Amino acid sequence: MLKYVSRRIAISLVILVLISATVFLIFNYLPFDPARLSCGKHCTPEIIAGNRHRLGLDVNWWIQWWRFLQGIFLGRNYGEGAALIHCGAPAFGYSFTQHACVTTLLGQALPVTVSLAIGAFIMWLLLGVTLGVISARFRNTWIDRLSTVFVLIGTSLPTFISGLLLLLFVVLKFNLISPLDLGTWHSPLTDPWGWFSSYFWPWLSLALIYAATYTRFTRSNVIETSSEDFIRTARAKGVSERKVLWKHTLRPALAPILTIAGLDFAGLLGGAIITEQIFQLPGLGRLTLQAVLQDYDLPVIVATTTLAAAFVVIANLLVDLAYALLDPRIRIS
């Protein structure tokens, strides 16, 4: 087991390094030049060259990448002379357009995105798995059909529709939360209710679409597992129907759901661009979107992209480890 874990961690580290290199390679070939963009209207080749040097773009992409990696562990200086700025480790770059260390920007955006992702995740898991189990238990009855209707609505409503509808009714029609409260950060530690109520609707909008898929997935997994031979054995032992479902069926049925759930959660941690935009949440998604749309803020884009990829890799690792805990057949071999 220990060998398995250490091997998986090592592989994940290699993948992370490769991802960051790939990100640098990709951005190196993008058809725009940050040095030119940061120059303004009256531009001379000298100024561009100076900018390029200050931005650290006057060297090969792999040297830029190496400096980036160094910065993560050692911190890094940006600019020079009087304009020298130091970002402490872990430094992910310096945003010259926002005049801030990228780490600081990430530090502001991350709690928002994490709040959004965790709440939505819990909500859709509870909703999806519960509904899935119920419709499997009462399959082909009106309860099952009702949940199918929910699934259809959920999957066919993209977040930019459901989010806007929620915004329209919750904020504008019924005033359940104040429009001014949108996007305000309430710490879950000092103001749990404020945190909860400001995130509830974004959660719901995200959870709806995911829960629909999870309902369907849980339903089919539960039905499939309940026809397994070991379920018949459980009944032959005299296990009650309730326990057959909640103990014998659900654990194997939910194991594969864990895999997708982990990856979906990681994907959300990278930033829910649409939902954050609709509900004015200053999270990673909005940070990325602004960096791309407004100012080609390369250090921010590199950092958020790498971070999003890192979340997926880490989630993959955690899912595999959790799966090993759940399924003894994987644990041993």
Next chain:
Amino acid sequence: MSNLLDVKGLNVAFPTIDGEVRASVDLNFELNRGETLAIVGESGSGKSVSSLAIMGLHNRARTVISGEVILHGSKGSMELISASDETVRRLRGKEMAMIFQDPMSSLHPYYSIGAQIAEAWMIHNEGSKKDGMKRAIEMLDLVEIPSAAKRAHEFPHQFSGGMRQRAMIAMALVNNPSLLIADEPTTALDVTVQAQVLQLLQDMQKEFNMGVILITHDLGVVAEFADRVNVMYAGKIVETAGVEDLYYRSMHPYTIGLLRSIPRVDQIDNHRLDAIKGAPPSLINLPMACSFAPRCEYASMVPESRCTQSQPELEAKESNHFARCFLPAERIAELRS
């Protein structure tokens, strides 16, 4: 030997769009304590379906069931078909237990062998998990699993095929049931292991004085292990007799065919196996005739084509030996030899 199980007129049918599949028709038999009844037949003959129905393990939503199954258990007699689900559930695993064909897929992959046996004990007894585990180790010891205390904490995939079936037997017997249904318990096992598992079943039967219903299509297993045999064809018992009567004085053409189709070591010439020609009939809308008639080489010997006109009843051919055939016993005996 005291009476343990009475099955009277058991019908099991599955309604489908094409019509009702009659998997078991008017099944009658009884079983005593300490006795082994083998139910023999090819796939789809209704042997498994009827046993699952006795255990109450059939799919209730999709099965139409009628008749009587009376279990004379340790706490008095009980009719199972009309009993509530909850009543039958309490009997399952306690008064009657079942083991299945494939022990790998029949054991839960996520729980240790010991935990699964302990669960079977804890359902029907007051006691902690620790007591259950202790009992599980005792049972694993009894079915001759080496270093049971250690292996109880292992998972099914760490056991060999034979050991898994032993563990299944341990689980089935943990509450000392009076009825054990073994549904092809050796089919999925290596031939060398089959004999050991059968021997174990036989030892356990003596130890617990159980009635055993052994479902199989392996006539070798039947000869070694069974006291009585029910031969089933297309949902009906076509012949029932003591094991020796059945083997040496078969009274139904189907049984004769089955016995002839066993490969024999002493036939060293390149003799082709005597297979029964044709295939079993569909169980939907069976005609009012002998179900075996289309495949029966003796059907033409019955006058007035009765075999295709009406259904033969299960009639006594000899004492304690019944067969569902129009041919008189003496005629069958002639044809058999």
